[in-house]
Amino acid sequence: MIEAQDIRYSYANKVEALKGASLTIKDGEFVAIMGQNGAGKSTLVKHFNGLLKPSQGKVLVDGVETTKSSVAALSRNVGFVFQNPDHQLFSETVEEEIAFALKNFGFKPEVIKERVTWALNLMSLTQYRKTSPFLLSGGERKRVALASVLAWDPSTLILDEPTIGQDHEQKDKLRQFIMQMQTQNKTVVTVTHDVEFVAECNPRVVLMKEGRIVADGVGKEILTDPALLEMSSIVLPQIAQVFMKLAPLGFPKDVIDIYEAKAAILKAKESIRLK
């Protein structure tokens, strides 16, 4: 469980990035943290593995205050996947890349071997075991970065802007991957501004603006509130845009899922036909 209690954070140049944010994430939840660039999303999640320590307030991970623990110790349970895989790749082979964190965390060599094979399989990278990560394509490098974090099996996964530069297929696979993590009862926190992606996943949504949390709740309620979205400079998902215009006909306003949309429209058509 991750708890942020009224945290404030200022960067070295005196810019206050977090102005009192409180949040509780229970085990197994899937949370999307959204907001404009500069709203404080990345700053907030960097507190969850101790990369940043609050200037005021407390952050507790599984009951332990982050100020009383090192980033390495916290990372053991909270895996952070950064936006750009090229910011971590440095090894000669994919195998070594995935083993890096395992070695740092003090896993035994036999366990490391097992875990590396498991992670390679999970991310469909087995054929690249001995390949240099620098020779792989952009999408493949992203999978290597993901594999290297999954290898040590953290109970919480933080994904920072995982959809940037991804095409449709890749985003689909990402969504399925997150669902898979959920079935294993992992907590998944993703920082994103991709509204359509969030609409498809329908997680809990935490909306931020200028260092504060302005909304926290059910995805479809928040993503269909035009006042909220305008205030935080987010666009409505396309389906929601359509239903916003259909409101005068009595349609529900909180539709973001395409299948729900279809059902609602067909029902309305039926009832008109029957009149």
Place this chain on the structure above:
Amino acid sequence: MAIIETKNLTYTYPGATKPSIVDVSIKVEKGEFVLITGPSGCGKTTLCRTFNGLVPHFYQGELKGEITVAGIDTLKHHTYEMAKHVGLVFQNPENQLFALSIEKDVAFGLENVGVSREEMRRKVDWALNQTGIYDIRERSPHEISGGQQQRVAIASVLAMEPEVIVLDEPTSFLDPLSAEKIFEVIYKLNKEQGITVILVEHRLDLTAKYTNHLIVMDQGTVRLEGDPRKILNSEETRLIGVGIPKATLLYQMLKKEGLNLGDTTPLSSEELADRLLEALKPQ
């Protein structure tokens, strides 16, 4: 008159095992707004770079086939000559700006060509105004947002007054709101200045409505080309893995269930909403 014409264009990067583009033959008319899309690795980035000669001059390797841009054979001319006719805007906003102030960046191309200071001043101010960044012209590139940086990149290409502007996934790193602003700027340049635009994008939900010439690529070849309304309706497009706008998908799903919403495929939420309001009017 075709401003870009390619015939059987094939290119392999030096050291690559297979070609990035194969037998690409396309024709772009002056003033068009062309949208190129396709899954990662389909060759759209390589194709963009043939338009101003980066392929093959910068990347070396052999470019087979024919290509004419603004009447010039790119194989026989330097990239710096092509720069006056074709502007290229890249994906990463940060790595396209090298000067210490925005207006100096916008002037960079003109300085390289040796334009006089008075003329340069005029063109730079014009480009800054067209992209809505005149007020921040003295700031440094590091102080501004990604969306503003991309507008600087567009302005710096625009200042050369090219006939064609090519944009390779310019909004990848931007949030949807900033992305929309960029598309509006580009669309305005196309409509008001008559500049031919070639936009490479994944986000069809935001961009399909601007174009009537869509090119879908996959594995180095052009698979579909033409009216986006027809292309986005086809099964082949879905199989290639292109991200079809949700509004279009919903229209297709409803049509399958027998709901008649018109014959032309809607490309935006507004279009679909209008059709639905029509179809669901109490009789």
Place this chain on the structure above:
Amino acid sequence: MSVFDGLRFRKVHSPIHNLDPRIKFVYVIAIFVVAIIFYQIIPLLILFLMQIPFVLLARVQRQWLRSLRGAAFLATFIFVVNVATTFFTSGYHFTAPNVENAAAMTLRFVVLIESFSVFFLTTSPDHLGLALEESRVPYEFAFAFTTAVRFVPVLAEEAQTIMDAQKARGLELEKGGLLKRIRNYVPVLIPLIVSAIRRSLELAEAMESRAWGATKKRTNLYALKLHKGDYALVAITVGILIAAVYIRLYVPIPTIASLL
């Protein structure tokens, strides 16, 4: 490092900031030359005090003092070495003239450092880049300079991100002996270097696409024009040089010891 603080630029507008960097540079070279001509403490002291009006006019006192503090360590070292040498070579005596000499050498070093510090504190990288462009230095060098300055904050941020990313994989940069610590930086250096290479490639693409190399006769959006202040500085510089040469050749300079 505080000595580098003196070299970093501040965005301030003052009459000194607005002076043409080329003229300022000539002034600094003149000070350099004068500092070398004299070995007596009194003229060097005067030279040092002459920097102060510039520092005050430019409102960079705090940064300048910080750079002085930074230079203090090396200055003390020079002083001690000088005194020690004369102590040992003159038969284990401390004499007033020798100490004064050592102080003069130290002051000469300080004057050199501080005049350059004032130069860099009052000249923006933009201005410096422009001066380089307008001088006879090949454009490639001026461009390399401004591009490097432009990307310093970007690289710094990236280095921080890379360190964060590796820390999140259990890398502990503070632990271990010297050798281990150096090895621990490999996962930070390699991504940084690879990223720098990738960035250079993207920059080169952008440059080529904007007609880099189209003509050898590049023009410039900006122009450095000389103003009244610049001419005044030229006059001051020439005055100082003439006075210095005259005094050196014809005026005997007393030591402080002899005046007491």
